[in-house]
Each structure stands twice: as structure tokens, then as C-alpha cells.
Amino acid sequence: MAxxxxxxxxxxxxxxxxxxxxxxxxxxxxxIGIMPGHQPLLTVLESGPVTIRTTGSGGDGxxxxxxxxxxxxxxxxxxxLLAEIAELSDEIDVERAERALEQAKxxxxxxxxxxxEVRLLAVAGH
Amino acid sequence: MxxxxxxxxxxxxxxxxxxxxxxxxxxxxxxRVVKAQRQVAASTPYATELTSAVTxxxxxxxxxxxxxxxxxxxxxxxxxxxxxxxxxxGGYNSNxxxxxxxxxxxxxxxxxxxxxxIVGRKGVSYFGFRERPVTESWTGFTxxxxxxxxxxxxxxxxxxxxxxxxxxxxxxxxxVYTEFHSMMTQTARDNRLLPIVFEKTAExxxxxxxxxxxxxxEYQALYDFEPSADAVLDALLPxxxxxxxxxxxxxSAASKHAATRRAMKSATDNAEELIKSLTRLANQARQAxxxxxxxxxxxxxxxxxxxxxxxxx
Numbered sequence: 001m002a003x004x005x006x007x008x009x010x011x012x013x014x015x016x017x018x019x020x021x022x023x024x025x026x027x028x029x030x031x032i033g034i035m036p037g038h039q040p041l042l043t044v045l046e047s048g049p050v051t052i053r054t055t056g057s058g059g060d061g062x063x064x065x066x067x068x069x070x071x072x073x074x075x076x077x078x079x080x081l082l083a084e085i086a087e088l089s090d091e092i093d094v095e096r097a098e099r100a101l102e103q104a105k106x107x108x109x110x111x112x113x114x115x116x117e118v119r120l121l122a123v124a125g126h
Numbered sequence: 127m128x129x130x131x132x133x134x135x136x137x138x139x140x141x142x143x144x145x146x147x148x149x150x151x152x153x154x155x156x157x158r159v160v161k162a163q164r165q166v167a168a169s170t171p172y173a174t175e176l177t178s179a180v181t182x183x184x185x186x187x188x189x190x191x192x193x194x195x196x197x198x199x200x201x202x203x204x205x206x207x208x209x210x211x212x213x214x215x216g217g218y219n220s221n222x223x224x225x226x227x228x229x230x231x232x233x234x235x236x237x238x239x240x241x242x243x244i245v246g247r248k249g250v251s252y253f254g255f256r257e258r259p260v261t262e263s264w265t266g267f268t269x270x271x272x273x274x275x276x277x278x279x280x281x282x283x284x285x286x287x288x289x290x291x292x293x294x295x296x297x298x299x300x301x302v303y304t305e306f307h308s309m310m311t312q313t314a315r316d317n318r319l320l321p322i323v324f325e326k327t328a329e330x331x332x333x334x335x336x337x338x339x340x341x342x343x344e345y346q347a348l349y350d351f352e353p354s355a356d357a358v359l360d361a362l363l364p365x366x367x368x369x370x371x372x373x374x375x376x377x378s379a380a381s382k383h384a385a386t387r388r389a390m391k392s393a394t395d396n397a398e399e400l401i402k403s404l405t406r407l408a409n410q411a412r413q414a415x416x417x418x419x420x421x422x423x424x425x426x427x428x429x430x431x432x433x434x435x436x437x438x439x
Contacts, residue, residue: 010173011273011369013168027352031277042360066239071362073179075349080175084273084365 002036003055005078008065016052016063023079024051025072032072040075047114048083049122064089066122068115079088085115087120097123128415134408138163138401145397148390151214153338155387158269159309162380164209166306171378180366183359197321202208203230204286206259206279208303208374209246210268218385219248219313220377224380225314226302233300239294243284245375261286271379276372283336283371284364287320288363299367304381305384307404310388310408312381319370 006023010014023034027049035042045067050062070083101116207226209219226249230240244250244263253260262282267275289295299319304312351358 007171007175009172011167011169011372014171023184029353032352040182040349041352042179042349042358044358069360071176071179071365073175075182080179082172082179082365084173084277119348 006035006052008086015086017126020052020054022053022100034074037072042073045070045072046110047118064122066119090117090125128378130222131408131411134404138404141397141400143396148393151389152390158383162383166376166380172225173373176366176369180362200238202296203233203298204241204296206243206248207249208300208378211265215382215385216389218382222304225253225316229316269377273372276368276375280368284367301374303378304380306380308378312384326361330393
């Protein structure tokens, strides 16, 4: 099966890289799914969960990550996901995100609320 | 114990105490350099990917964006100077400041007004002491900068660039920071951040740019921009500036720690040297004291012998 190479990079570290068959991410105009051989693309990312269907040495599986703002660029079968903050679902502390969500709701801080929601979504697998 | 010797002993004690402190500071700085270096390395993939994305847009679209186009007659330039909050780092801060001063002179010579933006308490106090205007300054994070700090620094710079020069905006942004080559070499340097010059920003960006240009000759990579090329560029360039500033902050932090380590190492060496020569002096004083005592005793004994010989007669 055709594959594309994915690099998920945060501002201060490289979060995940590997081969994948499909990547789903959220853009301002809606969710976008990218499969191998897609047209070259450069898009702004909304904060939201990113789903990567993986192949390669690690076997088939799904990598979920929470991404807060950034870009997606695809060319030559290589996909770069650039985000200021990116976390894999298994790095996210659910309790802390829930607490942050409550705190943000109490403070009426829309940005923080969105960030916490995105984290929880990524863990839940949507 | 003689007065002289007591003075030497006291000085030796004080120098050894200083030596202990400088040795500890050297160790701390050494461990921090390693950490800072790791951070520089960790931030590199993002910077590289971002640079190639910017290049892709710049090469793949006809868009004219205020952040990429050169102004015909630039009136005002901003300089972002990165220094540290604390001294004890040898020539680190003064080299960065000197570099900024040279750049200021060069830009003023070319007929531009210069606005200064400063990171680090040392740079702020340099300008404060000379009563020179500083547009904006930040302190408190130079030892361990985070991406949020870089964002904070980048925001007013980007805002200044998008404003008209008549309203206090700027046409160019320059950055002065200390590049980290190795444990032993760090050099202060200045770069023009915006409008983007691909040859100067970094070697890797040059390579990317060249590769993109070559590709352009082969086939035009037709990028799909969502929602539009302008919107993507609007969102992309501030991030680009932030990541460059972040990189500069990290490199400066690594350089600062390396400079501190070196300064503290030579301070420790000097203290050792001082202790050695003071010990020699103290030994000499002790010898002198003993010699004096002996000659006093011998002199006294002789005098006694002379006196008793005289009374015997």
C-alpha cells in the first residue's frame, strides 16, 4: 500500500515521525484527510485533534495527537505538521486537562478552554 | 604567630572561599550549556520545516506580502538585541552590545532611524545608563527561554513592521544575538530578520531555497493553499519570526552559559595561582620569623655569656 512520510513537529521538539496511510487534521474550512499522492498543499491548522493511520515497522495503528495552531504542508509525498504545541494522546494527562477545562470555564478563558477540550478529544479518540 | 603571617593566612582563606564559589558556578554553567545545546537541537526541526514552508509559499505564489517585500526607501529599522540578565560571563554581553552599536552606526549611516528592542537586564542597563531610548525591553527569561517568551518578544516587532513608518512603524527588523559554535567559541552576530533574505538567515534555509529554485525549473510545484495564499502567508510569517527569535534566544542562552563556564574556569585558575603565591609568601614570612627568633635567642645567649664571663673575671 502506498505510504506517506509524516513529521509532526512542535516548536521545541520533534513529536512523532513515521510512515502513514492517511492523516486527518482540522483546517479552518473543515477536516481534511490526506492520503499518499495528494496534491501539494499548504494549509493553516486549527487547534484540534490529528489522526494518523500508521504503517511501517511499528505495524498498523493509529496515532492521535492534540495540536494547537500551526500548519500542514504536503509535497513529494512528505507531510509536515507544524504546531506551536503538539502532544501525543498518551502524553496527555487526562485529569490535568479536565481540571484545566473547569478552571478555564470558571475564568471564561476561551483559549484555555479550547486547548483543554482539544486535549480531551485527542485522548477520547475523535 | 607574627602579624605578617596572620595577614597572609587570612588572605589565603578568603581566596579559597572564592575559589570554591567560582568552581561551583563553573560546574553549574557546564551542566546548563549541555541542556541549552539540547534545546537548540530540539528546536531545529521546527525551524527547518517552517523555513521550507515559507520558501514554498514565496516561490510558489505571486503574492506580495508586506513582510517579504523590500521597501524602496527604508526609513526606520528595529534592532532586537539579546543580552543576558546576569553578568559573570566574560565578554559575552559587551560583545553583543558592541555588535549592536556597530549595526546601529551602519544603519544610521545609511540614513535610517533605529529603534532598539532589548532582551536581558544587561542590555537594558547599558542603554539606561547612557539615557538612550529603548522602545521595548524584556527581562527575566534569558537563562532558560521558552517558546512563549519568544512569542512575547515577537509580537510588538511584527506589529511595528505592519504599521506605517509615519506612525512609528519600521521597515526592517534586525536581530543581534550570540551564535553558539562550540564550548569554546561563541560569536556575536547580526542578521536581518525581515524582509526575509534567504542567503543570510541560515545556511540550511539557503539550501532549501536553492533546492526550491532548482525544482521550480524542473516543474512548478503547484501548491494548493487553504484558505488562500495570502491567508497562509499571513499566518506563516509571524510563526517564522517567532521561531527565528526563539532560536536566537536559545543560542544566546547556550552561549551565555558557555561564556560563564569559561569565565569561571579562569577565575578558579587565577584563584589557584593566587593561593600558590600567597602560600609561598606565608612560608617565607614563617621562615623569616623563625630566623629572627633564632638570631634573637643566639644574640641573647651571647649577651648572657658575655655578661657572665665579665662577672667571673
